[in-house]
Amino acid sequence: MPELISSNLKDNENRLYEKFAQKSDLIIRYFKIETLNNITAFIAFISCLSNGDKINSYILHPLLRKDFSIQQKATDSNRKAPDIIVQSGLLSPTVTLTTDLNEACNKLLAGDCVLFIEDCPEAVINSIGGWEQRAITDPISDVEIRGARDGFIESVKTNMVMIRRRIRDINLKFESYSIGTRTQTEVVVSYIEGIVDAKILEELKNRLSKIDTDSILESGYLEEFLEDAKFSIFPQILSIERPDNAAALLLEGRIIILTDNTPFALVVPSYFWDSIQAPGDYYTRFYIGSFVRIIRIFALLLSIFLPSLYVMLVSFHHEMIPTPLAMKMAAGREGIPFPAILEAVIMEIMFEVLREAGIRIPKPIGQAVSIVGALVIGESAVQAGIVSPIMVIVVSAAGICSFAVPGYYVSMSLRLLRFPVLFLTSIFGNFGFIVATMAIFMHLVSLRSFGVPYFSPYVPFRAGDVAYDLIIRAPWKIMSKKKRSKTNVT
Amino acid sequence: MLRKYLHSISVILICCILLTGCWDARGLDELALVMAVGIDKSVDSDKFVVTVQIAKPQSQDKSNPSSDEPVWTASAEGKTLFEAIRNIAKFSSRRVMWAHNRIIVIGESMAKDDITPIIDFFTHNPELRMKTWVAVCNGKAREYVSTKTGMEAYPALSASELFNYYELSAQSVRTSMDILFRDFQSETVQPFVSALYLEPLLIKQNEGQKEKGENQVVLEGGAVFLRTKMLGFTTPEQTRGLGIVRRNISSAVLSVPTDEEEEEYVAVELNSIKVNMDSKMQGDLPSVIIDVSCSGQIVEQDFSTDLSMDAFKKQVEDKTAEILTGNIQDGIEAVQKEYKSDVLSIGRLIHINHRDLWYSKYKSNWEKIYPNIPITVNTTVKIEYSSTYQIPMNNED
Incomplete structure (x- = not known):
């Protein structure tokens, strides 16, 4: 619902103050444009949101200078004052006119400076927003060894x-x-x-x-x-x-x-596969790029399934373990008071707590906590005979694997999935494991992102994309021809 | 959304419960992992004696090294094998688990009596693997299972590893449960099982002066069966011959005398021994020809010779063939004439080659015909090269 700007300058001022409450950061400055028939005008802006220097040099300075070129055109009475000002008075690069006070207010909130003129139902909006912003720095969650060092910022x-x-x-x-x-x-x-x-x-x-x-x-x-x-x-x-x-x-x-x-x-x-592809793959040599992708898939699978696999082997399918390994596992389990599943859950939860604490802890003491955490959970728990050493290896390996997946939030989701798989496995053994795995994959292949199958190009299978840029990062000479087709199939 | 999948989810969940035969979780630490089992028949009470070697996993705690034995060996009796095994539960604190059993040792008394209960039990139990090694021992299986042998942490592991290296000396065969089961069930082949001995070979460091060491389990020789009973053992040389013909041994090392008077030997390593068996009718009886061909190399020669290389090779080839033929003939002599057991599957050969005659004439009284069948052995040895390329040490001066 547009609210028209009044021709009365005072009225406009009052309405603006009303909208922004009297003692706000809204600043209104009156002045006379001597070169243009001594017309009264004011600019409104919000302190800090607008750049004061720009207001000075783009708006106030040209309008208040006596020798300015508008003088000649002032006599041309056919033209309206705002038009003259816009055309030849203001230096701001982006200037728009509006008759709607609400729009003017919105622009004020966006950091623009609005010029109101006596006897004129229009306001001139100067886009000169400029507030303090963070410098461009390294992206924090998306680190690459090779590649550009700039990350998105808040603006x-x-x-x-x-x-x-x-x-x-x-x-x-x-x-x-x-x-x-x-x-x-x-x-x-x-x-x-x-x-x-x-x-x-x-x-x-x-x-x-x-x-x-x-x-x-x-x-x-x-x-x-x-x-x-x-x-x-x-x-x-x-x-x-x-x-x-x-x-x-x-x-x-x-x-x-x-x-x-x-x-x-x-x-x-x-796509799902975005989570195992990192921008760095394309910057390094393709052997390395392909190799790390394979490693990531491996890590991704391990991060969901490793604890469940261990629990499955230890509590159901002892015959599946090679004998020497079975002996080692049995030796580790000797005298542990908890069943394997409980042991796994305790360790998993402790790991998640450590991870979460690691984010929250202020940096200076972070290191101390992580060392203590690792020592307490790893070393002491094993020494005390509460957890088996292999379980410590399994849980920490799975945890580290989950950090090797570039998509942090995909890896978080996978970490969550670890628990249902673990529970199903601990109740039904291999069968539960397979059912859980099937359920995950059934869900994955049925998902769509904006109509595009989430698991593509693997399901539905598109040989070209799978061969060139899924697990294998093909050399650019080959790939640059193929790559563009990626989203064209829905 | 959820309703859409409700059917499939419920079907999956029901399958989860119904399709699993036994899904009860049992912790690895609640189980007694059997590593080796020995079965004897006690003569006086006619009961089965089952001896199991159970691994006691050692805690990894380095600060408190336990001086315990790595295994726990126990035996129990019963009228049936199953009962005997169940009787172990009377004093074992853990449930016996067979999946990691490496070796089944059949006591001599048991083998001579009847091995049917063993075959029956060990092939029906789902926990047991058909790839478990089987051997017949001289004497009581109980002693073999309880002997500390070999270098591995668990004696049973050491014993079972012997079966992986049997071809180095080629004086034994290896039998796993599936091979024994196959031969046991077959009408035309008789079982031929590996044999174990105990020999005082281990020398303890501080008892080095002692005349005899401690007993170790040795894999050597074979046991000849006729249907369900063991008839006797074969010597290592006979076993080598039989193993070659049964295609169980495909490489061997022989010490070949080149000059019997001076006792000069060369060591010959034989590879890719191939056996071809054929039969011909000679009058009423079929006769069997066994062709053995192999290639080899001279790996050791500790004397000097004046012969040219070709002549020397020829000499060694002939001698090697002679020894190999001798071994095979010795073996055949033993099983055909002495034990009258068709471990070489001659019966199957006749069955295949002379099908009609087999059904009309031989099958019904094969056991009487078999000992009279003439068997010829032809051996060709080809020494491809000598791995002692350089002149033997003694030739140098």
Whole structure:
């Protein structure tokens, strides 16, 4: 519902103060434009959100200088004052006119400076927002040895710049939305026209328009609103922190969703395999890239199944263990007061506690806690005969394996899955293990991310993609021809 | 969403419960892992005596090294094998578990009596593997199972490892439960089982001066069966011959005398011994020809010779063939004439080659015909090269 701007300057001022409460950070400064018939005007802005230097040099300075060129045009009475000011008075690069006070207020909140002029029902919006923001630093959750060192930051504008700098293509589009009735968070959908699948883009826009919430504070909010299967344990939308990764994914035909105030961008559509692929694979030699992917798949499987496998062997299928290993396992289990499953659960929980504590603990004491934790849980528990040494190996190996998976949130989901598999296995042995595994895979192959099968290109099978860029990272010379087809099959 | 999968989930869950035969969890530490089992028949009471060697896993705690024995050996009696094994539970604190059993030792008394109960029990029990080694021992199986032998932590492991290296000396055969079971069931082959001996071979460090060491289990020779009973043992040389013909031994090392008077020997290593058996009708009786061919090399020669290489090779080839033929003929002599047991599957050969005659004439009274069948052995040995490429040490001066 637009609220029209009054021609009366005082009235506008009062209404603005009303909206922003009297003693707010809203600043209103009156002045006279001598060069333009001594007309009265004021600029409104929010302190700190707008850049004071820019206000000075772009707005106040040109308007208040007596020798300024508007003078000649002032006589031309056919033209309205705002037009003259916009055309030849202001130096700000982005200037728009509005008649709606609400829009003016929104722009104020976004850091813009709004110019109101006497006897004029229009306001001039100068986009000169500039507030303190974090410097561009290493991405924290997405570390690579080789590759760009910049990570996304909290400003969506800066993030757009980082992508734009990498892809200098006019087909790279950014579409801005503001979502959240209260937060009015800027959400930017970026894609490369011509590569992107139009149907997926349409679906995404459709889903974005349907979001009904008062706040989007982090892209995680958005992720949940956009997902296909909201109750699935697997994240069907990848979140990334690296602009180089974002650019690579854009070139694959994916859509990147940037959200203001968070360094995490979303990738649509996403595949399960994204979690074992890291941007660094493409930067290192392809032997290494392929090798680490194989290692990651191995780690991923171990991180879910290793504890269950151990419990299964120890409490059901003793005949499956090679004899010398069985002897070692039995020796370790000798005198342990808990059944293997309880032992596993205790260790798993302790491991999760340690991991969680590791994130929360202030850095200076973090090291001390991790050493104590490792010592207490590993060494002492074994010495005291509460846990078997092999169980310590199994649990810590599974834990370390889960950190080798690049997609941190996929690996978290997998860690959660470890428990149901463990429980089923401890009740039904191998049978439970297989049923749990089947259930996981059934779920995985049935998932879709924006209509694209989550487990593709493996299920449904697309030989080209599986051969060139799934487990094997083919040399670029071969891959660059093949890679573009990735999202074109739904 | 959930309702959609409700059917499939419930079917899976029901399958979980119904399809598993026995799913009860048993901790590895609640089980007594049998490593070796020995079965005797006690002569006076006509009961089975089962001796089991059970592994006692050692705690890894380095600060408190336990001086305990790594194994716990016990025996129990019973009228049936099953009862005897169940009787172990009367004093064993853990449930006996057979899946890791490495070797079944059949006592001489038991083997001479009847091995049917053993075959029956050990092939029916799902925990037991058909790949477990089987051997007949001289004397009581109980002693073999309780002897500390070999280098491994568990004596049974040492004993079972012997079966992996039997071909180095080629003086024994190896039998696992499935081979014994196959021969036992067969109409045309008789079982031929590995044999074990106890020999005082182990020298303890501080008792080095003692005349005799401690007993070790030795895998040597074979036991000849006729249907359910053991008839007797064969010597190592006979066993070598029989093992070759049974295609159980495919390599061997022989000490070949080149000059019997001066006792000069060369060691010959034979590889890829191939056996071809054929039969011909000669009048009423079939005659069997066994062709053995093998290649080998001279691996040791500790004397000097004036002969040229070719002549020397020829000499060694002939001598080796002679020894090999001798071993085989000795073996055949023993099983055919002495024990009258068809361990070489001559019957099967006749069955295949002369099917009609087999059914009309031989099958019914094969045991009477078999000892009279002429068997010829032809051996060809080819010394491909000498691995002693250099001149033997003694030739150097």
